[in-house]
Amino acid sequence: MRTWTPPQLPELPGAGTAPRLFNTATGRQETPATNAGRASLYVCGITPYDATHLGHAFTYVTFDILVRAWRDAGLEVVYAQNITDIDDPLLERANATGVDWRALADEQIGLYRSDMHRLGLVPPDHFVAVTEQIAEIAAAVARLREMGYAYTVPTEDADQDDLYFDTVGASERSQWRLGDVAPYDRELMLRFSAERGGDPDRPGKRDALDPLLWRAARADEPSWETVLGSGRPGWHVECSVIAARALGCPFTVQGGGADLVFPHHEFTAAHATADTGVPLAHAYCHVGLVGYDGFKMSKSRGNLVFVSKLLDSGADPSAIRLGLLAHHYRSEWEWRDSDLDTAGRRLRAWREGLERTSDEPASAATVLSQLRSALANDLDTPVMLATLDAALDRGVDRPALIADAVEALLGVRLIERQD
Known part of the structure; x- marks a missing residue:
């Protein structure tokens, strides 16, 4: 069965580490x-x-x-x-x-x-x-x-x-x-x-x-x-x-x-x-x-938020991803309608942060290392997002590297690209 067209992932300098993941079968973090x-x-x-x-x-x-x-x-x-x-x-x-x-x-x-x-x-x-x-x-x-x-x-x-x-x-x-x-x-x-x-x-x-x-x-x-x-x-x-x-x-x-x-x-x-x-x-x-609405999303209950409806209403796909990635993957949580607005504000702040100038900008190489470290620690995306909040609020010395890292590792687009 056919799939869909893959995204083009930017190439990053260096290499990350294969992540440690929580193995349900053993009850501990392991590198599979x-x-x-x-x-x-x-x-x-x-x-x-x-x-x-x-x-x-x-x-x-x-x-x-x-x-x-x-x-x-x-x-x-x-x-x-x-x-x-x-x-x-x-x-x-x-x-x-x-x-x-x-x-x-x-x-x-x-x-x-x-x-x-x-x-x-x-x-x-x-x-x-x-x-x-x-x-x-x-x-x-x-x-x-x-x-x-x-x-x-x-x-x-x-x-x-x-x-x-x-x-x-x-x-x-x-x-x-x-x-x-x-x-x-x-x-x-x-x-x-x-x-x-x-x-x-x-x-x-x-x-x-x-x-x-x-x-x-x-x-x-x-x-x-x-x-x-x-x-x-x-x-x-x-x-x-x-x-x-x-x-x-x-x-x-x-x-x-x-x-x-x-x-x-x-x-x-x-x-x-x-x-x-x-x-x-x-x-x-x-x-x-x-x-x-107080219960696990399920088709039997009907309390569903459909991806297609969010996208068709004009939601930025990167904002939807940020709304999800704000939660650690193993956590149970509840989506609120305001989550998309919150994620949209974060996305705008990051995009604006790429343009920010600073006398003491954050090191993009250091930020990339921190992102990879959080990713290797059981896919800790909330830490990755917090790292980017701090760096882009301050400004970074190599905005293009950060844009590439965010897209390659998180699937979030901060700049327009020719597909």
């Missing part, structure tokens, strides 16, 4: 392992049944910053992202609105591309729709069944049985153990499973936490003929297969929002490890959830 100068990243993409909101944008901007940091450190970066273009929420929205599910997905994927391009995000090297790899996913599920990691659960409304992942068996026989990614007790896992796409109460499962691998074809639902018969894949195995095919295992970082820690990333790791025999990723990094 790279392979011969190559860093690899998989970020879970959207389910395309509605427009991109600021909660999504906070996640994707965060990993855009990571890609920029790795590149600044001299690493080759390979970035993969999926699109979950077949899933229950998409089908439900299509049925409710009387729109063909494929048309709805295509429309929303196009809008997502536009949003990401306008915000200046570096596109993934591999941008893969689930429907593009149905056969490969089915083959992986078949291998899991052959190895004894999958079992059937009877269905009343299908000609075949569904296939589920044997969590206990995998914990006993593979390198993965339940809780390897998600630092939660069983009670919290059961709650999150029920809230986040699982079915812990389904009869016939060996364990309440066991996730769906393959859904047998139902009437009036999309399905594909595969080695497993007719049906469609479960959520977690989709990402495990797409990630492994695009990046190989183990890759450097698995990323996404904090609501993906369990069950999604836990079982993505479980499926991939059982299938390939090696861990999925070296580190698991998660972005805090963004609220609005």
Whole structure:
């Protein structure tokens, strides 16, 4: 699937340091392992049944910053992202609105591309729709069944049985153990499973936490003929297969929002490890959830601030980025309508600061070093912004270097360029 046109990143003198990141799986900051100068990243993409909101944008901007940091450190970066273009929420929205599910997905994927391009995000090297790899996913599920990691659960409304992942068996026989990614007790896992796409109460499962691998074809639902018969894949195995095919295992970082820690990333790791025999990723990094009107932004609640609407209303993409980057990526926070005005004032102050003359200007080389240091410290963008506030309020000796650094590392434009 095509992505979007990449931004041109200015070249900076010297090199930064590969960032230390908080690894959810270990509970500590680490510098994730790279392979011969190559860093690899998989970020879970959207389910395309509605427009991109600021909660999504906070996640994707965060990993855009990571890609920029790795590149600044001299690493080759390979970035993969999926699109979950077949899933229950998409089908439900299509049925409710009387729109063909494929048309709805295509429309929303196009809008997502536009949003990401306008915000200046570096596109993934591999941008893969689930429907593009149905056969490969089915083959992986078949291998899991052959190895004894999958079992059937009877269905009343299908000609075949569904296939589920044997969590206990995998914990006993593979390198993965339940809780390897998600630092939660069983009670919290059961709650999150029920809230986040699982079915812990389904009869016939060996364990309440066991996730769906393959859904047998139902009437009036999309399905594909595969080695497993007719049906469609479960959520977690989709990402495990797409990630492994695009990046190989183990890759450097698995990323996404904090609501993906369990069950999604836990079982993505479980499926991939059982299938390939090696861990999925070296580190698991998660972005805090963004609220609005007192609650986490969510499509079910409807308290969303859409990126496209902000941009169409005339908001500067750099101001939107600054509004997001003012918060550390692991924090949970609430967007307020005044945040865009605040970010706009900061952006104007920075642009004016480039023109400021001073008898004792700040050293641009020193500022660049400080920015790189903050970036290496778990992507500490609030410190980066505060560093630039102070330097540009004072004036800098090499404005062009600061403009290049801000654009290359933060994706914020302070001067007009010919694209």
